[in-house]
Amino acid sequence: MTTDDAEPGFCEPWQAQAFALANALIDQGVFTADEWAQTLGDEIKRAQAAGDPDTGETYYNHWLAALERLCAEKGLAQAGEIGTRAEEWRDAYLATPHGKPVSLP
Amino acid sequence: MPHDGHDHDHTEPPSDVALRVKSLESLLIDKGLVDPAAIDALVDRYAHRVGPQNGKKVVARAWTDPEFKQRLLDDAREAVGEFDFKGRPGERLVAVENTPEVHNLVVCTLCSCYPWNVLGLPPVWYKSAPYRARAVSDPRGVLGEFGTELPDEVEVRVWDSTAEMRYLVVPERPTGTEGWSAEQLEKLITRNSMIGVEQAKSPADLEGGA
Numbered sequence: 511m512t513t514d515d516a517e518p519g520f521c522e523p524w525q526a527q528a529f530a531l532a533n534a535l536i537d538q539g540v541f542t543a544d545e546w547a548q549t550l551g552d553e554i555k556r557a558q559a560a561g562d563p564d565t566g567e568t569y570y571n572h573w574l575a576a577l578e579r580l581c582a583e584k585g586l587a588q589a590g591e592i593g594t595r596a597e598e599w600r601d602a603y604l605a606t607p608h609g610k611p612v613s614l615p
Numbered sequence: 616m617p618h619d620g621h622d623h624d625h626t627e628p629p630s631d632v633a634l635r636v637k638s639l640e641s642l643l644i645d646k647g648l649v650d651p652a653a654i655d656a657l658v659d660r661y662a663h664r665v666g667p668q669n670g671k672k673v674v675a676r677a678w679t680d681p682e683f684k685q686r687l688l689d690d691a692r693e694a695v696g697e698f699d700f701k702g703r704p705g706e707r708l709v710a711v712e713n714t715p716e717v718h719n720l721v722v723c724t725l726c727s728c729y730p731w732n733v734l735g736l737p738p739v740w741y742k743s744a745p746y747r748a749r750a751v752s753d754p755r756g757v758l759g760e761f762g763t764e765l766p767d768e769v770e771v772r773v774w775d776s777t778a779e780m781r782y783l784v785v786p787e788r789p790t791g792t793e794g795w796s797a798e799q800l801e802k803l804i805t806r807n808s809m810i811g812v813e814q815a816k817s818p819a820d821l822e823g824g825a
Contacts, residue, residue, distance in 0.1 A: 519736030520662060524633035529736075530657035531640055534649045536703070543706065547778035551725035558744060566739035566746075569727065574636060587642045595638035596631075603628035612626055614641070 525570040532577050541580055550576040666735035667806035669700050670783060673733055674804050675797040677710075678788045688712060691783060695733055702732035702781075711774060712785045713811070718765055720758070720773045720811035721782045722750035728776035730783050734806060741810065751775065761812040784811040791818045 520526040536543050553576040558564045562572075581587045598614055606612045628634060643649045673695055677684040687694040691710040695701060702708060708730055711719040723729065724747050729737040740746050749757050754771045758764070765771065774782040786808040792800060802821060807813040 519666075522633070524629070524636040526658045526662055527640055527654065528636045529661060530654045531636070531643065531649060533657050534653050535643075537653070538649070540648065543703065543778035547726055547728055550727070554726055564744035566741070566743035569739070569742045571632065574632065578635070578639065581639065581643070586646070586648055587639055591642060592635060592638045595642055596634040599634050599637055599641070600628045603626045606626045607624055608626050610626070 520570075525573075528570060528574045528577055532573065535580075535586075540586070541584060545580065546576070549580050552576070553579065661731070661736055665700075665732065667804075667809065668801075669695075669698065669735070670730070670733040670806070670809045671801040671804040672698055672797075673700070673710075673783070674785055674809060675800040677785050678800055679797050684712075684785070687785070700732045702730070705779060706732075707780045708733070708783060709774075709780060710783045710785050711772070711811075713787045713814075715769070715787070717770050717772055718758075718811065719782070719784045720750055720754050720771060721776060721784060722747060722773060723776040724748070724751060725777070728778055728781055730776075730781040733783055734809060738806070758812060761807065763813050784809050786811075786815040789815050789817045 520529070532546060535541055536546055550573060553572045554564065554569075557568070557572050557575070562568055578587075578589065578592065582589060599612075602612050602614050629637070640649070640654065644651055673687065676698075677687050683694065683697075686697075687710045691708040692701060692706070694710070695708060711721075713719055723741075727737050727742045729741065746757065751773055754773050755765070758771070776782055786804065788800070789803055792803065803816040803818070805813060805816065808815045
């Protein structure tokens with residue numbers, strides 16, 4: 511266990527984006543802070559049961575799983591839609607010359 | 616970046632997990648459910664602007680201003696509002712004070728509820744299964760791992776956070792700091808001391824560079 515005050519909050523940018531998305535949806539009342547905490551707690555338990563070491567390092571994976579689940583339950587975005595969109599983004603990256611901004615067609 | 620310097624006709628896609636986040640974000644933006652500016656503002660706030668430095672200001676003020684301390688203990692959400700650190704509506708913040716008789720320790724056994732507005736993002740260990748479980752079952756053992764040894768007669772109180780109720784520990788003001796300004800005192804206050812796993816630093820710790 512560390513005693514370092516300055517430990518970074520996010521290790522990778524996607525973690526910050528996922529964090530912000532969940533909070534933006536709570537701020538707008540799409541779901542409540544309590545619904546969020548229950549779903550996140552549930553995803554952590556589920557991952558633990560499936561063998562996740564749950565040392566805190568994989569925390570934002572659970573965060574994203576909870577976010578995707580609540581978005582599906584609330585009818586905001588379904589898993590299939592997210593998968594399709596991810597492939598579109600991947601293609602967009604591969605079609606964009608290095609150094610140029612990537613956007614969907 | 617294995618492609619750097621070899622292949623400039625495409626951009627390496629980010630990891631699968633990063634693509635999932637990007638996709639979800641772009642879908643929610645397209646549907647008008649989130650505002651990209653609000654997302655950027657949240658990232659900026661939590662990545663750069665909120666952190667334990669907020670809590671340090673609150674605790675140092677409580678140590679130097681008895682009336683503020685009383686307001687903080689009465690209604691912490693309102694009191695930290697004096698610093699513009701108020702959290703989301705509906706989130707209660709409770710300040711719990713360490714004394715020679717009582718030591719307070721904060722945990723979230725369910726997930727990672729944490730007083731973000733005053734401490735920023737929780738450290739990795741706060742989110743880990745061992746801490747979440749053992750802070751409740753063996754709080755003195757956990758304190759020992761952080762090097763915090765308390766006399767047997769001190770009562771350890773463990774506070775389990777929820778989405779609606781978050782806790783900030785006000786550590787004991789170290790001895791030998793009489794006459795110190797709030798700015799000087801802030802250097803003795805650590806994030807961990809405001810979670811309750813450690814005590815505030817002593818003036819000697821500062822001199823030792825610890």
